Amino acid sequence: MALFSVTNGHRKLEFEGEKIAFRTSEMPSKQRWTEVSVYLTLEDEWVIQVIGRTRFENEIDRCKFVISKDPMEVLGAILDDDVSYLSKGVLADTMEYLMSCEYEEVE
Numbered sequence: 004m005a006l007f008s009v010t011n012g013h014r015k016l017e018f019e020g021e022k023i024a025f026r027t028s029e030m031p032s033k034q035r036w037t038e039v040s041v042y043l044t045l046e047d048e049w050v051i052q053v054i055g056r057t058r059f060e061n062e063i064d065r066c067k068f069v070i071s072k073d074p075m076e077v078l079g080a081i082l083d084d085d086v087s088y089l090s091k092g093v094l095a096d097t098m099e100y101l102m103s104c105e106y107e108e109v110e
Contacts, residue, residue, distance in 0.1 A: 007042055009052040009068040016068065020044035024096030026089045034058045039093045041077075043100075044070075049077040 008017045024041035035057050042050040048070055055065035071077055078094075 010066045011068050018044045023100040024093045026092040028089050041097050
């Protein structure tokens with residue numbers, strides 16, 4: 004496990020966990036792009052970070068994150084009103100990670 008830090012405006016969250024998915028829409032020809040990261044913390048919380056990046060000097064990157072133990076809230080953060088190929092890619096990576104996990108049946 005590693006230590007990660009995500010930001011949401013002036014709010015900063017640090018946690019230990021694992022980065023399980025990352026996608027970017029960055030291309031050399033684009034001045035703006037989006038990066039989406041998905042983490043699973045040691046406390047079994049999901050952290051989704053979305054960063055709107057820019058190459059324009061007078062603009063700053065826009066960052067937001069969602070943290071939740073509720074998988075439906077996590078899906079809502081990934082699958083917003085504009086479901087892009089980036090969102091679909093992050094979701095696919097996240098589901099692939101979950102399929103590789105070992106689960107213990109609870110009675």
